[in-house]
Structures are given as structure tokens and as C-alpha cells.
Amino acid sequence: MATVLGGITTSHIPAVGNAIQKELYDDPYWKPFFDGYPKVHAWIKEHKPDYCINIYNDHGLGFFLDRMPTFAIGAAHEYRNEDEGWGLPSLDPFPGAPELSWHIIESMVADHFDITSCQELAVDHGFVVPMQLFWPGAPHNPDMPKTVPISANTVQHPIPTLARALEFGRALGKALRSFPEDAKIVILGTGGLSHQLDGQRAGFINKEFDQYCLENIVSNPEELTKVTRMELVEKAGAQGTEFLMWMMMRGALGDDVTEITRNYHIPISNTAAGTLLLECAA
Amino acid sequence: MDQPGYDYHIDIPGTTIFDGKQAMKGYALNKMCYDFNRAENREGFKADEEGWMEKYGLNEGQKQAIRDRDILKMIEEGGNIYYLAKLAGIFKLSVQDVGGLQTGRTTEEFQDYLKSQA
Numbered sequence A: 001m002a003t004v005l006g007g008i009t010t011s012h013i014p015a016v017g018n019a020i021q022k023e024l025y026d027d028p029y030w031k032p033f034f035d036g037y038p039k040v041h042a043w044i045k046e047h048k049p050d051y052c053i054n055i056y057n058d059h060g061l062g063f064f065l066d067r068m069p070t071f072a073i074g075a076a077h078e079y080r081n082e083d084e085g086w087g088l089p090s091l092d093p094f095p096g097a098p099e100l101s102w103h104i105i106e107s108m109v110a111d112h113f114d115i116t117s118c119q120e121l122a123v124d125h126g127f128v129v130p131m132q133l134f135w136p137g138a139p140h141n142p143d144m145p146k147t148v149p150i151s152a153n154t155v156q157h158p159i160p161t162l163a164r165a166l167e168f169g170r171a172l173g174k175a176l177r178s179f180p181e182d183a184k185i186v187i188l189g190t191g192g193l194s195h196q197l198d199g200q201r202a203g204f205i206n207k208e209f210d211q212y213c214l215e216n217i218v219s220n221p222e223e224l225t226k227v228t229r230m231e232l233v234e235k236a237g238a239q240g241t242e243f244l245m246w247m248m249m250r251g252a253l254g255d256d257v258t259e260i261t262r263n264y265h266i267p268i269s270n271t272a273a274g275t276l277l278l279e280c281a282a
Numbered sequence B: 001m002d003q004p005g006y007d008y009h010i011d012i013p014g015t016t017i018f019d020g021k022q023a024m025k026g027y028a029l030n031k032m033c034y035d036f037n038r039a040e041n042r043e044g045f046k047a048d049e050e051g052w053m054e055k056y057g058l059n060e061g062q063k064q065a066i067r068d069r070d071i072l073k074m075i076e077e078g079g080n081i082y083y084l085a086k087l088a089g090i091f092k093l094s095v096q097d098v099g100g101l102q103t104g105r106t107t108e109e110f111q112d113y114l115k116s117q118a
Ligand SMILES: [Fe+2]
Pocket: A012, A059, A126, A191, A192, A242
């Protein structure tokens, strides 16, 4: 059976892709952000996961308002990164793992999660920026694992509750641990932390709330399910609702985790950037 | 579309909850912006803004908001920031430019505001 090694979260700001392309690692603006990743790289080198579940939220590339799945799971041989409207160069396709995708879908629907399966899914910065951050040169890093993208709706309300996100993660973890292959799996939760792009409140960041989330997601994620969705918008900002991806990741790890590294920095673009690496108890 | 009798939301000053009501109101505007994912549609818009907005069936309020480059108005008209970001790209506006425009700050002032929250 497969093993879940741990989970890694990161913000997935589009500007990061540009900073990577220009190698701004030591630039004074970017250094405090990129300094959060060497420990992640070392951990990945040591454990070499075979599969990566990339939990992200689409921002208007893979899905539009004509059909908006609350939870979508990729079930394709590969995932294409495409133009998001800014004409930036796209990365080469990321290799999929359709056998694992369908195993997850079977297991989760049996556990009463109604999934939208996607045999074609273009992936945006929410998916690719974390891949670039964790596996430099992605998708051409020699250690690049095969991937299953999972996208949750944070574009249009009603969005899932934090409780549902955590439950989703638990069912996902159960699915992964029953995959009949001696494989190592890492789970990514991307997006956040607090930020707001729209309205008169654009630029809103909430350090205190982010710290509360970072503290609790490690050892007491249940506490965070008390936060209502409207409270999440109020305290994390309209786009800070991406924290739902972190909750989904966290649910899949099980109760017992060890924090390996954490980074938090304000601001990158309009966002409070957070990174966290949690290892599952063996 | 109106949903009388029940309020799903709380009031958060300076924040529009993009829900079913807004999503229906802004559908044409958001669809036009979503289609800007393709370069040929960006070129089509740039070549003939009025004709392009007409083709997607934008209403007068949405058209005027675009003519005025008025982001807050676009949101009021049902625009969602993730789709509007593609339009902002055509206007060569960065995320911080857009932040400044919505909050009455210069881009530099907006960046300073972001930093002040560290
Ligand atoms: Fe995002």
C-alpha cells in the first residue's frame, strides 16, 4: 500500500513564476520569500515522493462560470499549462497518474464526496508555481513526481466550508493509503495566506489571523472549522479563502504530524506568503 | 435576479461577495474576460473595443465601466477579479496598479500600504 509522507503548503502568486524565470533569489524583495524553500528541497531530495497530489484553486483557466465544480479531480495522462491571458510563456506538460486519479475518485465517491472528474484540465499558476518552487526546473526536474491535480472552487460563493475541506482531506488520505502500490506520496496545499485583490479593501492583509491559522493547522486543525466562510472572507481577505486548500491538505495527513519548516513573509505582490512542511508520523 | 427574504452574507466594508447573484449579473463581462485567455481574443478586443463588447452582449453599465477603466464599477456590474485580471493585463496594469486604482492610491502608495502590514 502507498504511504503519505507529508504535506507542503505554499502561496502561489503569479509574480513568483516571473521571479523564478529571472532568478531573483537574492534580490532584497524576494530573498525572504525564497529563503523558505531550501529545507523543502532537502526534504524532497531525501524522501523522493513518487506521486504528488496538487490541491490548488483554478483562477479562470481550467474552469469558467458556465460549469463550476466545487471539487474537481484531474484524471488525465498529462496536464497542460496554458496562457492565462497575460501571454507569458507556458511550461511543458506535467505527467499525470490516471490510475491513482481513478482510485481516488472511486474511493471518495464511495465515501460520499461528489467529485467532478476531468480528463482534460489546463492548469494555471495555482498549480505550476508550487511545482516550480518545490521542484526547480519543473516539470524537467529529475525527481519530478507524477501528479494528480485537485481543484476546489474559491471563485464563486458558495465555496466549501472549512469543515468540509478538512473532511475532504481525510477521505483523500484514506483513498491514498489504500492505493495498492508501494509508493510514496506528498500532498500540496497551495494558495493564501491573507490577501484581497478586489474592492475598496484591496491590499488587506491580516498577520494576526494568518498566525492563528498557521499555529492551528499544525496541531489543531479542528479549531479552524469553527471559522465560518464569511468570517474567512472578513479575516483572510476575499482571496484569502484559498486557505481551504491548506485545510484539504491537512486533513489528508492524519492527526500526528511534525513541522519540518515554516516561513511567513509580508508582502509578496498583494499577499502574505506562507510556506509550511509537515511530515506524517511513520 | 433577486433573492428576497434571506441574506447569505455578512456586510464586509469594501468587499463584494461574488455569489450567484453577482455571477449572473456579470456573466457576459466575465465571459468576455475569460476568453482573453486566448491571444486572438485579446487582439480582437484591442482592435475594436466597442464591437467586441457588443459581440459578448455586455450591458451599458459594463461597457461604460470598461470605457472608463473603472475597476470598482466593473465589480459592481458583476465582474470577478480573477477574470478582470486578464482585462487588466490588456491595459498593462499590474496587480498593484489595480489595487491603487481601487483604493485611491498611487501604485507606490499602495505598495507602501502592503508593506506597512508586515
Ligand atoms: Fe490564488
